[in-house]
Amino acid sequence: MTLFTRTDRSFLSRWWWTLDRPLLAALLVMMGVGAMLVATASPPVAKHLGLHPYHFLFRHMIVLGPALVLLLGVSMLSPRWVWRVASVLFVIAVGFMVAVLFHGLEIKGAQRWIDLGAFSLQPSEFIKPGFAICAAWFMAGQKTERNFTGHKIAAGFYALTIFLLLLQPDFGMTFVVSCMFGAQIVLAGLPIRLMLILLGVGVLGIGAAYVSFDHVQSRIDRFLDPASGDNYQVERALEAFRAGGVLGTGPGHGTVKEGLPDAHADFIFAVAGEELGLVFVVPLIALYAFIVMRGLSRLMQGAELFALLAAGGLLTMFGLQAVIHMGSALQVLPAKGMTLPFISYGGSSLLAMGFTMGAVLAFTRREGRPSAARGGLSVGSV
Amino acid sequence: MTLAVAQVISLTGDRSSALYIARGRLVLIGALFALAFFLLAVRAVDVTVMQALPQTETAAPVPAVQGAPLVRRAAILDRNGVLLATSVKAASLYADPTLIADPKGAAHKIVQIFPDLRIQDIMRSLTAPGRFHWIKRHITPAQQAAVLRIGEPGLAFAEDYRRIYPQGALAGHLLGYTNVDGRGLAGFERAFDDTLAQGQDSVRLSLDTRLQHALRREIENTMRQFNAKAGIGTILDANTGEVLAGVSLPDYDPNHVARADKDAVFNRLSLGVYELGSIFKIFSTAALLDKMSDALSMEFDARQPIQHGRFSIKDYHPQNRALSVPEVFMYSSNIGSALMGQAVGTKRLRTFYERLGLLTPMTFESREIARPLVPSPWRDIDTLTAAYGHGLATTPLQTAAAVASIVNGGTLVRPTLLAGGSAYGQGERIVSAQTAAHMRSLLRLVVTDGTGAKADVPGYWIGGKTGTAEKAQGGAYNHDRLLSSFIGIFPAHAPRYVVLIAIDEPRGNAQSHFYATGGWVAAPAVGRVVAAMGAILGLPPQNSDALKDPAQSMRAYISANAATQGVHDE
Numbered sequence: 001m002t003l004f005t006r007t008d009r010s011f012l013s014r015w016w017w018t019l020d021r022p023l024l025a026a027l028l029v030m031m032g033v034g035a036m037l038v039a040t041a042s043p044p045v046a047k048h049l050g051l052h053p054y055h056f057l058f059r060h061m062i063v064l065g066p067a068l069v070l071l072l073g074v075s076m077l078s079p080r081w082v083w084r085v086a087s088v089l090f091v092i093a094v095g096f097m098v099a100v101l102f103h104g105l106e107i108k109g110a111q112r113w114i115d116l117g118a119f120s121l122q123p124s125e126f127i128k129p130g131f132a133i134c135a136a137w138f139m140a141g142q143k144t145e146r147n148f149t150g151h152k153i154a155a156g157f158y159a160l161t162i163f164l165l166l167l168q169p170d171f172g173m174t175f176v177v178s179c180m181f182g183a184q185i186v187l188a189g190l191p192i193r194l195m196l197i198l199l200g201v202g203v204l205g206i207g208a209a210y211v212s213f214d215h216v217q218s219r220i221d222r223f224l225d226p227a228s229g230d231n232y233q234v235e236r237a238l239e240a241f242r243a244g245g246v247l248g249t250g251p252g253h254g255t256v257k258e259g260l261p262d263a264h265a266d267f268i269f270a271v272a273g274e275e276l277g278l279v280f281v282v283p284l285i286a287l288y289a290f291i292v293m294r295g296l297s298r299l300m301q302g303a304e305l306f307a308l309l310a311a312g313g314l315l316t317m318f319g320l321q322a323v324i325h326m327g328s329a330l331q332v333l334p335a336k337g338m339t340l341p342f343i344s345y346g347g348s349s350l351l352a353m354g355f356t357m358g359a360v361l362a363f364t365r366r367e368g369r370p371s372a373a374r375g376g377l378s379v380g381s382v
Numbered sequence: 383m384t385l386a387v388a389q390v391i392s393l394t395g396d397r398s399s400a401l402y403i404a405r406g407r408l409v410l411i412g413a414l415f416a417l418a419f420f421l422l423a424v425r426a427v428d429v430t431v432m433q434a435l436p437q438t439e440t441a442a443p444v445p446a447v448q449g450a451p452l453v454r455r456a457a458i459l460d461r462n463g464v465l466l467a468t469s470v471k472a473a474s475l476y477a478d479p480t481l482i483a484d485p486k487g488a489a490h491k492i493v494q495i496f497p498d499l500r501i502q503d504i505m506r507s508l509t510a511p512g513r514f515h516w517i518k519r520h521i522t523p524a525q526q527a528a529v530l531r532i533g534e535p536g537l538a539f540a541e542d543y544r545r546i547y548p549q550g551a552l553a554g555h556l557l558g559y560t561n562v563d564g565r566g567l568a569g570f571e572r573a574f575d576d577t578l579a580q581g582q583d584s585v586r587l588s589l590d591t592r593l594q595h596a597l598r599r600e601i602e603n604t605m606r607q608f609n610a611k612a613g614i615g616t617i618l619d620a621n622t623g624e625v626l627a628g629v630s631l632p633d634y635d636p637n638h639v640a641r642a643d644k645d646a647v648f649n650r651l652s653l654g655v656y657e658l659g660s661i662f663k664i665f666s667t668a669a670l671l672d673k674m675s676d677a678l679s680m681e682f683d684a685r686q687p688i689q690h691g692r693f694s695i696k697d698y699h700p701q702n703r704a705l706s707v708p709e710v711f712m713y714s715s716n717i718g719s720a721l722m723g724q725a726v727g728t729k730r731l732r733t734f735y736e737r738l739g740l741l742t743p744m745t746f747e748s749r750e751i752a753r754p755l756v757p758s759p760w761r762d763i764d765t766l767t768a769a770y771g772h773g774l775a776t777t778p779l780q781t782a783a784a785v786a787s788i789v790n791g792g793t794l795v796r797p798t799l800l801a802g803g804s805a806y807g808q809g810e811r812i813v814s815a816q817t818a819a820h821m822r823s824l825l826r827l828v829v830t831d832g833t834g835a836k837a838d839v840p841g842y843w844i845g846g847k848t849g850t851a852e853k854a855q856g857g858a859y860n861h862d863r864l865l866s867s868f869i870g871i872f873p874a875h876a877p878r879y880v881v882l883i884a885i886d887e888p889r890g891n892a893q894s895h896f897y898a899t900g901g902w903v904a905a906p907a908v909g910r911v912v913a914a915m916g917a918i919l920g921l922p923p924q925n926s927d928a929l930k931d932p933a934q935s936m937r938a939y940i941s942a943n944a945a946t947q948g949v950h951d952e
Contacts, residue, residue, distance in 0.1 A: 047511075047512065053511075143400045183411055186407050186410070186411070187404045187407045187408065187411070188400070188404065189400055189403040189404065189407070238429060241426070241429040241430050241433075242429060242430065242433050242434055244430055245430050245431070245434040246430060246431060246434070273426070273429075273430065277430060278426060278427060278430040278431060281426045281430065282423050282426055282427070285419050285422050285423045285426065286419070286423070288419065289415065289416065289419035289420075292412070292415050292419075293412055293415070293416065296408050296411065296412040296415075297412070299405075299408055300405050300408055300409075303401065305400055305401055305404060308401070308404050308405075308408070309404070312404075312408060312411065316411060319415050319418075319419075323415075323418045323419070323422065326422050327418075327422060330422060330425045330426060330429060332421070332422070332425050
């Protein structure tokens with residue numbers, strides 16, 4: 001790139017040279033792939049619903065612009081400013097989630113959406129990055145300032161978030177937020193002994209959900225014993241991969257996708273498998289792996305505990321959603337509706353992911369050569 | 383000051399040690415993710431390579447009807463294995479507009495093969511968005527060949543099953559019909575839809591096609607003879623409740639339901655409710671005999687019409703004397719029956735009807751079952767009218783089953799369309815065996831000496847009861863619009879069969895001396911059905927020895943002067 005020279009000290013130039021450009025490139029590729037997959041996966045779904053064939057594609061494209069602006073815009077902020085924006089986002093998201101309980105649209109059995117005229121917004125998508133960054137801020141604060149009960153505040157935030165999510169109810173999000181917070185606690189230095197206890201609590205939590213919520217129970221039962229119930233979507237998804245084989249049927253030539261009610265969102269990975277085949281699916285998995293690994297390794301070199309905790313949590317969320325989505329479609333995990341970050345259709349998810357990865361880009365910006373930043377010698381960039 | 387410095391140092395130390403720990407943990411999280419993504423990639427290889435489906439060059443569009451695997455619907459047989467309903471493979475023509483080269487030309491050629499289609503509709507199917515539009519369901523092989531000769535690649539066929547009823551209208555009401563996708567919409571097809579759809583080979587019904595044919599023929603003839611509006615009939619096995627035949631005319635051909643008018647699709651046998659009139663005297667008399675052992679020698683004064691408030695109960699042709707129970711029964715005296723009902727008592731009579739299943743919807747292998755119209759509240763006047771079959775309306779089928787439950791020895795049977803029925807004598811006891819025997823003799827007496835004489839077929843010991851009900855119309859009974867019925871049992875000393883025929887609004891003619899009563903209209907029809915049954919079932923007529931006649935035992939109760947009286951019917 002010759003857009004900026006290294007000696008150019010303007011704001012944009014500094015942003016460009018401190019940014020993790022491979023990470024940005026991977027994210028942009030991912031957004032392009034997402035647009036393409038929505039284009040091929042959504043028309044059958046739209047037709048089933050009696051909408052224009054490109055209804056979902058148009059909406060996806062409309063949101064893609066703002067998501068890109070968010071991604072780039074947030075990546076230009078300093079970590080302190082990211083925290084400020086995130087705290088406002090968290091407060092607003094909590095407000096909306098309370099509002100959703102009273103005025104929300106009920107879609108497919110859960111109240112998650114708030115109606116904003118042309119679009120409906122899912123505030124729970126935004127509470128995740130907001131919560132992760134706020135929790136990281138307070139946990140990092142406990143380490144750097146005495147007499148600061150950051151851990152307790154972070155735990156309070158967690159309890160509030162989980163409470164609101166369970167009221168909807170949204171177990172997928174609850175699981176993701178819990179894992180994300182768990183990762184942050186682990187990163188913040190939880191002793192191994194307590195880590196094991198935490199793991200036990202997590203298993204107990206899933207057990208409690210299994211016992212007390214029928215649909216959770218049936219999902220898990222059907223996963224453990226596919227013959228025990230209706231596995232229509234999952235069977236279809238698997239059939240899509242089998243039909244696709246190594247090379248796929250070619251973009252737009254899939255037929256199994258016609259029978260997948262959520263082909264454009266929760267099962268878009270299966271459409272990719274059918275139409276583009278193994279030669280596309282494995283690189284796509286690798287792309288997600290690259291983003292997570294690249295992000296984590298950049299954090300290894302950082303000196304800011306807050307940045308490490310926040311970005312660590314955000315990357316965990318990003319990676320976990322991808323793993324759950326792909327794992328559901330490949331039937332290695334119980335079926336759980338989860339959007340594939342940057343690829344699935346879903347305006348709220350896309351915008352929230354733009355913010356999330358924008359924040360990760362902001363937290364992973366480095367001045368100069370990485371080695372110089374080691375050992376807390378980082379200067380100025382914050 | 384020193385404290386502050388120490389604090390800063392300690393904080394710096396905390397911070398760097400925290401960072402140190404956190405970096406270690408980052409490696410842990412990274413490793414977990416690496417493992418997860420690696421496993422996903424392995425699984426992707428497993429699914430797409432190891433379990434790959436054979437690639438087809440051009441995957442055919444999946445027709446909507448093939449969402450569920452195509453199962454052949456079970457055939458329906460009569461009790462002797464005669465095919466009543468079956469499913470045959472048939473091709474259905476659909477269009478994939480994305481592959482249609484010349485919609486206009488194709489539409490013109492299609493309409494030549496199927497002149498009943500409209501060319502505008504075909505054009506719409508050939509040009510609409512989407513890849514699957516039905517043009518014509520269930521076409522013949524010749525039509526399929528003609529469509530193939532058009533040579534249009536966008537015209538394709540889906541194979542599915544078409545329901546065929548080889549007997550046509552014969553048992554249409556009981557069988558019902560299915561929609562074009564083979565789901566039951568009426569009758570047995572609807573009631574047993576899930577069972578039939580499971581794809582077992584066949585289901586056997588209690589029906590006997592030969593008896594069905596005989597019954598339908600006689601009802602049809604009677605309707606024509608008396609210019610009647612409708613006809614209803616059934617033949618039950620008195621011991622098992624099996625419906626051997628069931629007719630509701632007018633009826634329809636289940637192969638062409640769309641062409642049937644609304645009246646023809648109405649199943650009067652189980653979905654129509656009627657005041658069946660004097661047939662109910664069987665029930666009130668049985669209730670009385672079961673209550674008092676000496677009831678046969680009781681006398682009821684039928685000289686004066688009964689006044690009850692603004693109601694008055696009169697006899698059609700009053701006998702003007704006290705009548706014994708057999709006389710009340712054979713002359714079908716309304717006054718006598720009302721007094722018998724009074725003697726039974728309101729509570730007891732109502733309970734008796736309830737136990738016979740006359741006050742609640744019957745259980746039967748059909749979804750077209752009417753709820754009887756029962757007086758509510760049931761006052762004393764209702765007891766009087768219910769005793770001779772007015773003031774409450776029941777379905778003909780449940781009424782016939784109630785008669786069977788009395789004459790078969792007194793145990794309850796419920797009507798069933800499935801071969802086998804209920805085991806003999808296992809039902810709830812309704813009346814004592816003694817009462818049942820008396821009732822059989824009384825029913826025989828009606829045919830030998832009373833209103834049902836025209837039902838008699840020498841050698842078959844038919845017993846029975848006439849019923850002539852004026853149809854209620856706008857709150858009053860209309861003398862010209864009758865429901866004339868006869869319920870027959872045979873052989874009367876040990877009844878095996880119960881035959882009911884009811885004719886709706888018959889018009890008397892010269893042959894019947896312009897009578898349109900049950901005795902003139904329905905009784906002869908039942909007689910002809912029984913004669914036909916004897917031939918079909920191979921029952922030789924018995925020697926008619928008058929002394930062995932069950933009616934003989936009742937003659938002792940008939941007063942001497944009764945023999946000179948005329949026969950009356952109501």
